[in-house]
Amino acid sequence: MLEVKNLAISLTSKNVEVPLVDDVSFKVKNGEMLAIVGESGSGKSITSLAIMGLLKSPLFVSAGEIIFNGIDFTKLSPEEIRQFRGKKISMVFQEPMTSLNPVKTIGSQIEETIIQNLGLTKQQAKNCCKELLSDVGVADPEQRMRLYPHHFSGGMRQRVMIAIAIAANPELIIADEPTTALDVTIQAQILSLLSELCKKRGMAMLLITHNLGIVARYADKVSVMYGGNLVEQGTPRSIYRNAKHPYTAGLIRSVPKLDSDKSMPLEPISGEPADPSKLISGCKFHPRCPEYRPICEKQRPEFKDEVACHFRLDKDFERQIS
Amino acid sequence: MTALMKIKDIEVHFPVRKGLLQREVASIKAVDGVSFEIQKGEALGLVGESGCGKTTVARSLLKLVELTGGTIEFDGQVVSHIKSDKLKSYRRRVSAIFQDPFSSLNPRMTVGQILGEVLTVNKYEEDINTRILELLALCGLAERFVELYPHEMSGGQRQRVGIARALALDPELIICDEAVSALDVSIQAQIVNLLRELRDTLGLSFLFIGHDLSVVQHLCDRIAVMYLGKIVEIGNAQDLFKNPAHPYTKALIDAVPSIDPDEKRLNEDMFLQGEVPSPLSPPSGCVFHTRCKYRIEECKTKTPLMEQVDIGQNRMIACLLNEEIGLNSQQKQ
Numbered sequence: 232m233l234e235v236k237n238l239a240i241s242l243t244s245k246n247v248e249v250p251l252v253d254d255v256s257f258k259v260k261n262g263e264m265l266a267i268v269g270e271s272g273s274g275k276s277i278t279s280l281a282i283m284g285l286l287k288s289p290l291f292v293s294a295g296e297i298i299f300n301g302i303d304f305t306k307l308s309p310e311e312i313r314q315f316r317g318k319k320i321s322m323v324f325q326e327p328m329t330s331l332n333p334v335k336t337i338g339s340q341i342e343e344t345i346i347q348n349l350g351l352t353k354q355q356a357k358n359c360c361k362e363l364l365s366d367v368g369v370a371d372p373e374q375r376m377r378l379y380p381h382h383f384s385g386g387m388r389q390r391v392m393i394a395i396a397i398a399a400n401p402e403l404i405i406a407d408e409p410t411t412a413l414d415v416t417i418q419a420q421i422l423s424l425l426s427e428l429c430k431k432r433g434m435a436m437l438l439i440t441h442n443l444g445i446v447a448r449y450a451d452k453v454s455v456m457y458g459g460n461l462v463e464q465g466t467p468r469s470i471y472r473n474a475k476h477p478y479t480a481g482l483i484r485s486v487p488k489l490d491s492d493k494s495m496p497l498e499p500i501s502g503e504p505a506d507p508s509k510l511i512s513g514c515k516f517h518p519r520c521p522e523y524r525p526i527c528e529k530q531r532p533e534f535k536d537e538v539a540c541h542f543r544l545d546k547d548f549e550r551q552i553s
Numbered sequence: 554m555t556a557l558m559k560i561k562d563i564e565v566h567f568p569v570r571k572g573l574l575q576r577e578v579a580s581i582k583a584v585d586g587v588s589f590e591i592q593k594g595e596a597l598g599l600v601g602e603s604g605c606g607k608t609t610v611a612r613s614l615l616k617l618v619e620l621t622g623g624t625i626e627f628d629g630q631v632v633s634h635i636k637s638d639k640l641k642s643y644r645r646r647v648s649a650i651f652q653d654p655f656s657s658l659n660p661r662m663t664v665g666q667i668l669g670e671v672l673t674v675n676k677y678e679e680d681i682n683t684r685i686l687e688l689l690a691l692c693g694l695a696e697r698f699v700e701l702y703p704h705e706m707s708g709g710q711r712q713r714v715g716i717a718r719a720l721a722l723d724p725e726l727i728i729c730d731e732a733v734s735a736l737d738v739s740i741q742a743q744i745v746n747l748l749r750e751l752r753d754t755l756g757l758s759f760l761f762i763g764h765d766l767s768v769v770q771h772l773c774d775r776i777a778v779m780y781l782g783k784i785v786e787i788g789n790a791q792d793l794f795k796n797p798a799h800p801y802t803k804a805l806i807d808a809v810p811s812i813d814p815d816e817k818r819l820n821e822d823m824f825l826q827g828e829v830p831s832p833l834s835p836p837s838g839c840v841f842h843t844r845c846k847y848r849i850e851e852c853k854t855k856t857p858l859m860e861q862v863d864i865g866q867n868r869m870i871a872c873l874l875n876e877e878i879g880l881n882s883q884q885k886q
Contacts, residue, residue, distance in 0.1 A: 270737040270738065270739065271708075271737055384828050386828055387828070414602040414603055414764065415602075415764065415766070415805065415808040415809055416602060416804065416805065416808045416824070416825040417602075417828065418808065419807075419808040419810075419824050419825075420824060420825075420826075423824065441737065441738065442810075443738070443812040444809065444810030444811055444812050445810055446812075447810060447811060447812050447813060447814040448810035448811070448814070449810075466814075467814040468814045468815065471812060471813055471814055481739065482738060482739060483812060485738055485739050485741070485742035486738060486742075486767070486812050487742070487745070487767040487768055487770065487771040488767055488811065488812065488813075489766060489767045489770055489794050489806065489809065489811070490794065490795065491767075491770075491771065493770070493771055493790070493791060496746045496749060496750075497742040497745055497746055497771065498742065499739055499740070499741075499742030499743040499745075499746060500739035500742075501743075503707045503709060503710070503740065504707070504737055504739070504740070506707075
């Protein structure tokens with residue numbers, strides 16, 4: 232369905248190429264939800280923009296392939312990619328307020344997408360819009376279509392964004408932090424809706440998030456990114472039970488659990504997230520890694536068998552010696 | 554333990570004005586009869602959805618908004634309407650840490666100047682430079698940070714400066730409004746640990762406002778849950794999460810996904826349907842009745858009061874089904 236192979240994204244500044252994302256590969260199948268997890272600056276959002284063909288200069292794809300249903304997007308012109316956007320692939324963003332037009336009614340914004348992408352008549356679009364709104368759980372669609380975005384709460388606006396995203400029956404939805412701006416109770420509603428739609432319509436979904444709880448509850452597969460590299464891949468269960476990369480393990484340990492023992496302090500990862508503007512040699516995680524050895528600084532670990540680490544945690548190398 | 558801060562039935566109503574004469578046509582009841590106490594050395598958590606009034610409570614304790622009703626007592630003295638000198642000395646004893654460390658630090662001042670300003674304005678008597686270094690060390694920042702500007706630091710470091718500033722005048726109570734919400738997970742844990750450490754070493758009291766229940770649970774001794782301007786449940790932190798009594802607390806906890814994929818608390822019918830009603834026209838009776846799945850006819854007309862329930866220690870809830878809930882959880886145990 233969607234396959235990203237060795238994707239690299241760079242930024243040109245003063246004729247120097249700065250790599251931001253390097254060697255990222257993953258696959259998403261129909262009806263499946265893949266979560267990409269990472270902290271700020273890990274490159275997860277620009278990876279999703281690259282798939283949509285929305286990178287703007289000075290950002291560009293410097294290597295790799297993005298294959299969607301057998302077509303390599305990196306070889307298409309922006310005009311050709313536009314034919315896919317909104318029809319075969321669509322996107323849900325974090326800020327539902329800024330992505331809706333404040334001076335147009337909700338109904339006209341959804342109808343616009345339908346007419347543009349499916350070529351229906353006005354009346355057909357109206358009926359279709361009603362159906363979509365009730366599909367995403369907006370009660371009273373006929374009334375609500377006449378309202379403006381400011382009449383809607385954050386959760387309702389995000390439902391409208393989802394209605395627009397699924398309007399043309401896309402095969403892939405990319406959701407970039409769709410619930411970060413929402414309350415936990417609304418977050419649960421929106422994510423359940425997305426995963427339900429995904430299963431019902433057989434759509435694939437790429438969920439970009441920083442919240443490990445969301446990953447555990449909704450995703451089928453996870454890719455963990457750090458400093459522009461893919462560090463680990465697996466199912467939520469395998470990653471939670473047996474994290475192979477020290478970063479993943481550290482991330483899981485630093486999340487407080489509702490039933491955790493309060494007398495123990497949390498175990499944070501020391502240091503600060505990798506700054507994309509500074510080049511780090513070897514493994515990007517080495518300055519913060521508890522398993523650090525000199526080789527980590529010199530040589531970048533290859534991504535092999537679901538993890539990129541010289542001293543993966545699931546194998547007992549000579550860990551005892553150090 | 555003695556109460557450091559006693560809040561009794563505080564109300565903050567914002568007028569809604571309309572028309573040429575700006576007549577008051579309605580009022581938004583942001584905080585509507587909230588009472589609690591913060592003991593010396595205690596950390597109290599305040600949780601709830603956005604718009605429930607938790608930030609307004611914080612602002613009223615910091616004397617940034619005027620109370621419409623009720624009293625605030627700090628260390629035995631009523632501070633609800635103090636002015637000028639008294640207010641200044643009150644603010645020395647109660648300080649705040651805010652959510653966004655980028656907008657709460659002046660971008661044109663170095664860390665040294667930011668911390669120095671607080672000390673000079675309040676006529677700090679000892680050597681200011683030594684105090685600045687002491688504060689930085691306390692918050693885990695190296696001496697070189699004195700020279701840095703906010704944009705030269707990462708989010709976590711900036712929040713440490715925010716904490717150092719809050720500690721500058723040796724306050725007794727610190728009010729943290731979403732102090733760790735804007736940070737990355739790995740950094741969030743560092744700051745949470747720092748706050749806990751400071752609390753233990755300096756014997757501070759905290760009011761910690763947050764929407765991330767697991768973080769609040771980790772930091773606080775007691776937790777109060779707010780909904781539409783009212784407290785609906787208050788009790789011991791660990792206890793409250795293990796055995797929530799109010800239907801709203803239950804739903805709130807169910808909505809938080811656990812990072813353990815095998816721990817499926819997930820019970821989709823428990824999800825709260827709909828959204829928080831507008832505080833302009835709050836529902837009659839129990840404010841939660843429109844979203845509550847246990848509601849009975851009475852909930853629509855009768856307003857529940859905070860009452861003790863027989864679970865855990867000092868648990869209070871505001872629910873008409875109080876007795877039934879108490880019985881149910883006793884049977885479970």
